[in-house]
Amino acid sequence: MKNSINVALGLLGLAISAHAGFIHTETWDATDAGWGAGSGNMLVSQSSEFGFTLGSLMGSFGAQEVPSPETGSFFADSLASGGAYIGDYWADSGSFYGWTFKFYAEDILPSSLYMRFGDGENTYQANLLGQVSGVGNWYTLSTPGLTFGLGGWLGGGGATGLSNALASVEWLELRLDRNEELDQTFYVDNFQQGTTKPTGGGDGPGGGDDPGGGDDPGGGGNVPEPGTLVMGLGLAGLSMAKWGRRQLTKRRSRKANMGCSDSTP
Secondary structure, X not given: OHXXXXXXXXXXXXXXXXXXXXXXXXXOOOOOOOOEEOXXXXXXXXXXXXXXXXXXXXXXXXXXXXXXXXXXXXEEOOOHHHHOOOEOHHHHHXXXXXXXXXXXXXXXXXXXXXXXXXXXXXXXXXXXXXXXXXXOOEEEEEXXXXXXXXXXXXXXXXXXXXXXXXXXXXXXXXXXXXOOOOOEEEEEEEEEEXXXXXXXXXOOOOOOOOOOOOOOOOOOOXXXXXXXXXXXXXXHHHHHXXXXXXXXXXXXXXXXXXXXXXXXX
């Protein structure tokens, strides 16, 4: 019985893990993966020399002689990451909570920092600046849950439009505004869409590829779609049922043999 239960649990685990890879994590280890600069003045490129792990995506503003407002963004559309971040999030992810990624301000904190996305009709944004408290450290930034209003997502389509927009995402970006006239550089790494509320997320020690202690990557756990879980439970159930039928057959056979021996003089 123990072996049969182990087999059943193994089948269930395989069924769940078979779908566990639907969350895409962009690490920019070798290229910019099609990500670029959105509207604004920030230059965006892949950095092979610095990252939370290996490479990262780097955005930079040049020094100014006269302070002037400038904005920029790390931008993704259908050409970025093989289109992993556009489309119907409900159909593709099954359960969607938000985006999680690493952020590093090298020189100075930006004056604003927003996660934004749009479906071609409505644009939604969430303020993330409060999650970054210093320079020279990697921070785990997470967008709020799918709530509309103060502290959550804001956009012209209201709460209903938020859900509808996630069914047809055409682009997304991390948008920021420069602060002061100094040249400044920002990095993004390990960008993923998550299906559960992130845990942890303190700041790391900063610098290079060492994730350091105290920075829980957080971010989306691999939660299977309901259909996948049902399939796994079904496989486990079939295995247990098969084992049960075998045991019943053996029990009946033993009873039949005992009956014959009892009636023999």
